[in-house]
Amino acid sequence: MDKTPKEKQGISRRKFLKNAGGVTLFIGASGLLSQVVACRDKKKVKAILKKQQLTAWIEMDTDGNMTIYNPAAEMGQGSMTSLPVIFAEEMDADWSKVKVKFSPQIAEIYGSEGWGPNRKIMLSAGSRVTQGYYNMLRKAGAQTRYLFLLAAAEKWQLPIEELSTIPGMVMHLGSGKKIAYAALVNDLVIPDTLPDISESQLKDPKDFRLIGTVIPRTDIPEKVDGSAKFAGDMQVPGMVYGVIERGRIHGAHPELQNEKAVLEMPGVIKVVPLDHGIGIIAHSIEQALTAKGLLQINWSNPKASGFDSQEIYGNYRNIATKGAVGNIVTDKGDVKLAFKNAVKTYESDYLNDYVYHAQMEPLNAIVQIAEDKNSAEVWVGTQQGFDSKLGVPDLLNLPPENIKINMCYLGGGFGRRSMTDFVLECTLLAKEMIPKPVKLLWTRQDDLTYGAYRPISLQRLKAGVDASGKLTGFSHVIVGNGDNLLASGIKNEYYDIDNQWAELRIQPNETRLKHWRAVGHGPNKFAIESMIDEIAKDQNADPVAFRKQLMQKSPRALATLEKAALMANWGAPLQEGRAKGVAFLERSGTLSTGICEISLNHESGKIKVHHFWSASDAGVIIQPDNVKAQMEGGIIMGMSSTLLERISIVDGVVQESNFNDYRLLRMEDMPESIETALIDSSNPPKGVGESGTPLVACAIANAFLALTGKSLRHLPFTPEKVLGVLKS
Amino acid sequence: MISKSSFMPIYQLHINAKQYKVDVSEKTPVLWVIREHLGLTGTKYGCGIGQCGSCTIHVDGLAVKACTLPVENVAKGQKIKTIEGLSENADHPLQLSWIEAQVPQCGYCQSGQIMQAATLLAAKSSPTHEEIVSHMNGNICRCGTYMRIVKAIKMASEQMK
Numbered sequence: 071m072d073k074t075p076k077e078k079q080g081i082s083r084r085k086f087l088k089n090a091g092g093v094t095l096f097i098g099a100s101g102l103l104s105q106v107v108a109c110r111d112k113k114k115v116k117a118i119l120k121k122q123q124l125t126a127w128i129e130m131d132t133d134g135n136m137t138i139y140n141p142a143a144e145m146g147q148g149s150m151t152s153l154p155v156i157f158a159e160e161m162d163a164d165w166s167k168v169k170v171k172f173s174p175q176i177a178e179i180y181g182s183e184g185w186g187p188n189r190k191i192m193l194s195a196g197s198r199v200t201q202g203y204y205n206m207l208r209k210a211g212a213q214t215r216y217l218f219l220l221a222a223a224e225k226w227q228l229p230i231e232e233l234s235t236i237p238g239m240v241m242h243l244g245s246g247k248k249i250a251y252a253a254l255v256n257d258l259v260i261p262d263t264l265p266d267i268s269e270s271q272l273k274d275p276k277d278f279r280l281i282g283t284v285i286p287r288t289d290i291p292e293k294v295d296g297s298a299k300f301a302g303d304m305q306v307p308g309m310v311y312g313v314i315e316r317g318r319i320h321g322a323h324p325e326l327q328n329e330k331a332v333l334e335m336p337g338v339i340k341v342v343p344l345d346h347g348i349g350i351i352a353h354s355i356e357q358a359l360t361a362k363g364l365l366q367i368n369w370s371n372p373k374a375s376g377f378d379s380q381e382i383y384g385n386y387r388n389i390a391t392k393g394a395v396g397n398i399v400t401d402k403g404d405v406k407l408a409f410k411n412a413v414k415t416y417e418s419d420y421l422n423d424y425v426y427h428a429q430m431e432p433l434n435a436i437v438q439i440a441e442d443k444n445s446a447e448v449w450v451g452t453q454q455g456f457d458s459k460l461g462v463p464d465l466l467n468l469p470p471e472n473i474k475i476n477m478c479y480l481g482g483g484f485g486r487r488s489m490t491d492f493v494l495e496c497t498l499l500a501k502e503m504i505p506k507p508v509k510l511l512w513t514r515q516d517d518l519t520y521g522a523y524r525p526i527s528l529q530r531l532k533a534g535v536d537a538s539g540k541l542t543g544f545s546h547v548i549v550g551n552g553d554n555l556l557a558s559g560i561k562n563e564y565y566d567i568d569n570q571w572a573e574l575r576i577q578p579n580e581t582r583l584k585h586w587r588a589v590g591h592g593p594n595k596f597a598i599e600s601m602i603d604e605i606a607k608d609q610n611a612d613p614v615a616f617r618k619q620l621m622q623k624s625p626r627a628l629a630t631l632e633k634a635a636l637m638a639n640w641g642a643p644l645q646e647g648r649a650k651g652v653a654f655l656e657r658s659g660t661l662s663t664g665i666c667e668i669s670l671n672h673e674s675g676k677i678k679v680h681h682f683w684s685a686s687d688a689g690v691i692i693q694p695d696n697v698k699a700q701m702e703g704g705i706i707m708g709m710s711s712t713l714l715e716r717i718s719i720v721d722g723v724v725q726e727s728n729f730n731d732y733r734l735l736r737m738e739d740m741p742e743s744i745e746t747a748l749i750d751s752s753n754p755p756k757g758v759g760e761s762g763t764p765l766v767a768c769a770i771a772n773a774f775l776a777l778t779g780k781s782l783r784h785l786p787f788t789p790e791k792v793l794g795v796l797k798s
Numbered sequence: 799m800i801s802k803s804s805f806m807p808i809y810q811l812h813i814n815a816k817q818y819k820v821d822v823s824e825k826t827p828v829l830w831v832i833r834e835h836l837g838l839t840g841t842k843y844g845c846g847i848g849q850c851g852s853c854t855i856h857v858d859g860l861a862v863k864a865c866t867l868p869v870e871n872v873a874k875g876q877k878i879k880t881i882e883g884l885s886e887n888a889d890h891p892l893q894l895s896w897i898e899a900q901v902p903q904c905g906y907c908q909s910g911q912i913m914q915a916a917t918l919l920a921a922k923s924s925p926t927h928e929e930i931v932s933h934m935n936g937n938i939c940r941c942g943t944y945m946r947i948v949k950a951i952k953m954a955s956e957q958m959k
Contacts, residue, residue: 146903146941286900293905294896294912295888296840296881303839311834336823355834356826430844430852430906430940481842481906482940514845695900699946703903706942729849729938737934740944 127157127173127210134238134252136163139173141180141203143194143453145429145480145487146703147759148696150289152200153207155692159280160211160272163251164238170288175475177458182206192454195488195585197658197757200692204755205269212267221257222249237279275690275752284695289479301478302434304449306507309436310339312499313358313511315365316347316520319722320580321372324348328366335361342502349499355511374580375722379526382579383421386528386549389575390419393549396575399560400546403569408543412534415543416605419530420597422785424523424717426726427586428734431481432517433492437462437500438507445472446497447507451480453488460490465497484707485585489522518732519724523717524586525552529597539609541620545571546598552576552583559591559764562598564627564656565620581719587707591657591764596785599653599768603775613652613772614640626687626749627654627661633685633747634663648680651773653765658757660688664705664765666741668773672796675789677770679709682744686761689753697758701746704762710735712767716786809873813838814883820869828872829853829864832880840881840909844938851937854910855880861917863936881909884916892916895953903941911937915951923958925951 129137138157142149154170157163173180181190184202215235222240223230226247233240241248275281292298317324326332326348329341337357342349348365352358409415436449446466452475457463459473466473480487496510512520527550534543544567548556553576560572586592606616614635621628631654635641638650647669654663667681682705691697714733718725726732771782780795811818813832820835827846832838832855844852846865853864856879857872872878884890892912902908911934918925918933925933930951939947 146905148903286897287902289905290897290900290902291888293902293908294893295884296838296909298905299839300842300906302843303833305837305839354822354830356822356830428940430842430850430904430938432843480904482904484940511843514847699900699903699943702945703942706944707940710942728847729845730847734938734940735942736936736938737931737944737947740948744945 128214130251130255132252132255134164134167134250135169136167137169137171139180140170141173141182141192142199143451143477143480143483143487144172144289145194145451145453145483147194147199147700148287148693149194149199151285151287152692152696153203154288155280155285156204156207157211157214159278160208161214162235162237162279163211165280165285167238172477175454175458175477181458191456192458193456193488194453194483195485196589197660197759197761200755201659201689201757208272209267212272213265216265216267217258218251218254221254221259224259225249225254225257281690281692282694285693287693287696298479300431300481301436301449301451302431302509302511304436304476304478304509306436306438306449306509309507309509310351310353310503311355311358311511312349312351312496312508313355313362313513314344314347314349314495314516315362315367316516317369317372318519318724319369319372320374320520320582322346322369323372325368326365327368328364332361332365335364340502342499344495344498349495351499351503351508355509359513372580372722377579377581377719377722379424379581379717379719382526383528386577387419389549389577390528390530390547393575396573398571398573399557400570400572402571403543405543405545405569405571408569409532409534409545411536412542413537414608415532415534416601416608417530417532418601418604418781418783419528420593420600420783421528422526422593422596424526424581424719425586425711425715426518426521426523426717426732427482427484427486427584428518428715428732429480429482429484429486432514433486433512434510435493435496436507436509437493437496439466439497439500439504441505443504444468445474446500447474447476448493448497449476449478450493451478451487452490452493453480453483453485455488455490460493462493462497465494466501484587485589486522489584514729515727518727520582521717521724522582522584524589524592525550525555525581525583527552527556527593529593531597531601533601533605535605535609539611541565541567541605543567543569546594547573547575548594549575549577551579551581555583555585556590558589559594559655559657564624564654564661566623567620580722587704588657588760588764591655591760592708592711592767593785595653595655595764596767596771599655600771600775600781600783603651603772604781607775612641613776617652617654621654627656629749630654630661630663630685630687633749634665634683637685637745637747638665638667638681638683640665647777649773649777651769651771651776653768653772655764657761657764658759660686660756660758660761662686662761662765664762664769666766666769666773668770668777670774670777670792675792675796677713677774677787677792678739679741679770682741682766682769684745684762684765685747685749686758687749687751688758688761689751689755691748692755694748697748698746700758701762702744704760705744705766706735706740708763708766709739709741709770711763712770712785713739713787716788809869811869811873811878812875813878814880822869824870825868827865828855828867828869828878831869832864832878838880838882842906842909844907844910849938850907850910851914852907852910854913854937856913856917859917859920861914881913884913890916891954891957892919892950895950895957898953899946899950901943901946901950903943907937907939911939911947915947915954919951919955919958924955
């Protein structure tokens with residue numbers, strides 16, 4: 071990437087825009103640099119920046135203190151550290167001087183190219199942040215490094231190719247001269263064009279100084295002293311509070327019966343009728359909540375009434391048997407012929423109930439619309455979206471640049487905060503209070519009962535084996551609601567099965583649905599991996615050995631299986647009453663094998679997970695300790711959803727209301743150990759945030775099969791369901 | 799029943815060694831008082847029914863869930879401590895061990911976890927594993943950081959010996 075002095079002649083003397091005591095570097099694959107560089111009128115440049123409220127990837131002062139901007143949400147997955155680390159790696163920054171802030175929410179500048187060609191999107195979902203920004207931030211970091219090299223070359227009058235960098239410094243190997251980046255800040259010049267850095271000019275992963283090392287997360291100090299700001303923690307001057315009473319059946323419209331009395335309650339400022347609920351605005355949160363509790367509302371009888379989330383499985387079963395063919399996801403070979411020629415076929419149905427995100431921070435946001443109604447400001451913890459202004463411009467009929475989104479920490483997302491319903495609700499309330507800011511709070515009960523759940527489904531799996539016991543055909547039909555939410559994880563690309571069929575038979579209903587950590591992978595891999603073990607058992611094959619055969623053409627998958635088996639000491643004699651179960655899957659490009667060890671209380675039906683081992687190939691690991699934390703947490707969340715969690719809908723009404731009846735895994739049920747291994751790789755990084763969770767249901771079901779000879783085929787595995795299966 | 803009451807008593811609260819006056823109705827949960835009226839937002843709202851522990855604070859040295867605690871119950875000189883007042887410089891052994899063990903993920907429940915753990919170590923400097931689990935069982939972490947919470951409590955306990 072280093073340029074010769076000749077090529078340097080095109081460099082202008084225009085310096086970077088200076089701010090108080092430093093510079094702002096407009097670096098990156100943003101188009102902004104060229105925009106600013108092309109503009110020779112400094113005033114105009116400033117005007118552009120002011121108007122668009124732009125900032126940059128980094129800022130540095132003359133003491134070398136740096137701020138790197140993180141374009142992704144921070145919901146616990148560690149992007150507040152991993153993305154700046156990638157940038158700092160290629161820049162050769164001195165990490166001890168780095169601070170991190172959220173970038174503005176402007177997709178044209180800070181959007182990831184990881185969502186497809188010619189698109190730039192800010193969206194923290196699908197475990198795609200690190201992989202989506204990896205190349206982009208490496209290049210931007212390398213371009214920044216180039217500018218410091220260029221400045222040093224000018225200062226020393228030395229050819230740039232003789233210069234190199236160590237963290238925070240440019241050095242000249244020949245003479246041993248060194249100069250800190252900080253000392254070059256005032257000498258930085260903008261070249262007319264920055265070199266386009268090709269991948270081969272980036273660091274060789276073996277030369278990484280930061281990537282792959284244990285770097286403490288930048289957000290953690292604020293999260294242990296109470297100073298980390300989630301959206302609900304913001305206090306905007308003049309703020310009032312909003313709450314909304316929503317219908318107990320999705321789609322119900324309200325008619326308020328006691329508006330006058332509510333308006334007379336202490337602190338109540340306004341009652342705001344909405345399509346789906348009644349909003350209340352009050353001076354304090356407790357006044358708003360008190361009034362909410364006393365609303366008398368007649369609700370319309372919507373389409374969702376009558377729906378029963380258990381009875382529906384009967385319909386699903388019929389549709390799996392007799393229904394028309396739906397959306398075909400996989401049609402490989404001839405599965406019908408394979409079944410016809412099979413010496414033995416297998417068929418099982420697997421069910422999964424609705425589950426709720428239960429992120430610890432209930433939804434909330436603050437919106438303030440300016441007095442002239444020409445602009446608005448939002449404070450929110452969001453997983454962002456295809457519209458980085460979260461739909462507010464459309465709702466207010468304002469241009470996107472007039473909406474400022476102030477990103478806050480997310481108290482958990484898991485997919486729920488990739489919806490913007492709560493932001494739009496808050497905007498509707500704020501419209502009634504212009505120019506006062508309105509803080510909208512969802513109670514836990516609101517968050518749970520008006521949730522958007524992981525869909526239910528029935529999965530019918532069929533498989534056939536030949537005389538040697540080899541799997542020759544595999545068919546997977548999903549019946550459920552949720553369109554593509556059902557599809558993820560239905561493919562078996564790492565198992566060598568010649569004839570495969572996968573299909574979705576969508577049965578829409580009115581239940582609100584959303585991506586839930588690992589999306590369809592949880593239910594689908596539960597079904598697939600359980601079926602594999604049921605066949606292995608019938609064939610008197612060891613589950614690990616059976617999978618090894620299937621993975622002969624997938625060495626990376628096989629490596630995770632072998633590693634996990636080694637870690638778990640697979641095959642060694644077990645304590646009385648214990649059994650192990652294995653599962654393999656791919657999620658967001660990461661390949662993982664998980665193995666658990668369980669025991670069972672035959673009296674109560676309670677399953678106890680003692681140990682969990684996992685081995686993953688996730689490409690280059692940016693932050694190994696954080697990846698381990700993601701696997702640990704993901705496995706705990708997987709255990710919680712597998713053993714305890716269920717949303718039940720009876721006559722359209724969600725039956726659960728809070729953590730007393732929607733139970734989450736508590737500390738007493740955590741395993742004794744969770745061990746995570748990461749396979750060495752120099753491939754680009756893949757997603758890890760969702761890899762642990764979907765391993766759990768299938769690993770537990772397979773351990774249960776090994777322990778009892780019986781199959782658990784309906785999530786969650788609550789004690790009463792386990793007892794039922796034991797008696798069957 | 800809806801009644802229009804304009805009477806709002808003024809309560810004097812002793813929080814983190816400071817005196818505060820608040821003008822709220824008597825049943826207002828302490829959680830809303832400290833968060834929304836006084837701006838001590840390290841204490842979080844999670845469930846409102848004392849099931850998750852995100853709002854754990856200390857009242858006279860005991861761990862209490864602020865979401866179900868009416869303000870009138872703590873206005874007679876009781877000493878309230880929130881995460882902001884746990885240490886002078888965010889250097890309580892638990893805060894340090896929480897960083898060392900890299901416990902938090904989203905972080906939302908962690909103020910409550912630390913406040914809950916602090917009362918355990920104050921009462922018993924070397925708790926057993928079972929005592930830690932039993933003491934912490936009322937605090938939910940959806941990100942699933944339980945293993946690291948236990949590790950950090952054990953690290954802090956070692957430090958305090």
